[in-house]
Amino acid sequence: MSTGAKDHAQLSDIFNEDEARVDWHDETLWFVRAKRDKAAHGLPEWETLRETASQIKDNVLSNLHDYLLQFEANAEKNGIKVHWAANGDEHNKIVHSILKESGVNRIVKSKSMLTEECHLNDYLHKNDIEVIDTDLGERIVQLAEEPPSHIVLPCIHKKKEEIGELFHKHLGTPEGASDPVFLTAAARDHLREKFITRKAAITGVNFAVAETGEFVVCTNEGNADMGAHLADVHIACMGIEKILPLRKHLSVFLRILTRSATGQPITTYSSHFKKPRPGQTMHIVLVDNGRTTQLGREDFRNSLKCIRCAACMNTCPVYRRSGGHSYHTAIAGPIGSILAPNLDMKNYADLPFASTLCGSCSNVCPVKINIHEQLYKWRQVIVKEGYADPKKAMAMKAMDFTLSNPSIYKIAGKAGRWVLKHAPFTVNNKLNLWYKHREMPEPPKQSFGEWYKQNNKND
């Protein structure tokens, strides 16, 4: 998305201008985190499930090449056409060429974070193909001409009144109508016509099974099924890391996915697609787009275990108070902050710093990605690659000098306390970001070191 050149801190500043809205956003997502907790705590084997899921994904990442080829062979045996895309651009071109061959210029699409990552909608739009997002939340942000702010709850940043206004403008609902049930019914009518008339459907992929060549798409609204079952052409787009070795592994992943995401035991629809129905063509586009690069970064490779449940976003105290758009990337929150620098280190140099490293993300992650440790490691990489603010680099060098020299540290500490006591105006001003909303600590008469020297003369 385009947010000008603003970084996470600046965008969060803007988000925080409306404190009541920040409170609402925080409470809404905390509610989802609480539902997740309830679902997880309902299963005594929860931690074992997480560990199992993590190990299955470790195995996948270590044998990705073989599983992908196995999947390709089995999928083709089932009558699915398999395409390989090295990057987002190739992916978009492949999808476009399939649609062109099929003579289709209006399509429906269910939720796929991969297509967001590749900016497929923009690409197809430029090529005169109309895309209707059929996930309700995605349709709402599409009408608002905004990107999703959350990977599971795309319009979580919008209040029902704002959605009512959008529907009034675009779908002709009565002005002021904001009852969620009423608005959902209106969306249902609106989308039904699209499902019936569109000849091609794009879906995402939650899991692809190497053993059988099938893939699984999870939705709560059934919109992926409505699209795929009514269309002559079904295109499923998936990142290459979505592979699972065996069908039975779904018994682990389908149990953890939605419990982590929304606190439900399982998605309403977990649909298995194995072969096209007679007369239908089915395509799978396997997309790399930086994933093999990430696989080669030892410290960051296990970020590819992600199953896009968004538990890390819901629990993140920073995400809840800065909003998804402040991350200026398709996948926001803690997981987005460790994925994005792999794709563009310069543009996303701010994201690993948009965290207190509290570690809650790693604790909720159902596949045990060490997210907060990777945030720390990305910081080191970003600084070494030269993407840190030069002013910060200078300050850090000065800090290193002071803290490596005990006598200089003592003088600096004393001077600092003296300034706070006798010339507080030099720090209690708007140039000092601490002071904007916080008082400075009261300087004590003496440091502990000075006190110790006075009281322990023999040491």
Place this chain on the structure above:
Amino acid sequence: MTVGLFIPCYIDQFYPNAAIATLTLLKKLGVDVVYPTKQTCCGQPMANSGFEHLTQGCNDLFIENFSEFDYVVSPSGSCVLHIKDHLHADKAEDKALGIRKKIYELTEFLTDVLKVEKLTASFPHKVGVHQSCHGQRGLMLAQMTELVEAPFSKPLHLLNMVEGLELINLKRPDECCGFGGTFCVAEEAVSVKMGKDRVADHLNGGAEYITAADMSCLMHMEGILRRQNSNVKVIHIAEILNAQEF
């Protein structure tokens, strides 16, 4: 047993009472404590900002100051975690590793090494406990609400031995306060909002004091409390465990 007392730089400079309480408490419990006077900082402010490569000076100094002791104890979970995870020295890696194994945060030292079961402390006040993230999730001083595991808490175990102390309930018992080192100025808006929300949870619970095993979180929350002209105070857990108020 000789313990080297590690007092983090900002506690040394701004919160000497927390350090004095730590020293007094350890002595009261019969520990032979030494404070190496040439210590400065663990290097975390630089490392968390992405400049871990600049921390060798701090690391060398830390090793010089602390390698001789049986244990190193510090009243800061965050600084202890940093040393445990990141203390290295090409020339003396064995010494660095030794320190990483024998460094303890105060409440975990009292619970796990000294196995304290009784304290003569009294603090008749309503107290809210802030679970500092690095102590809790990093050093595992207490069970985390995200995990499906049996509950425990080393700080609470100790606070329950203090006479007169009344613990208040929080809506979110282990949410981060938003200090986060340089995060507190680099991401000022979110940091402050997180701090305000944490403080509000304690105020709603009726706390007279907010305590923690990390002074940095408390410094951040104190800044907010004082800006709000609140009467609620922050106090390091060592000061409560050492208190004789009646």
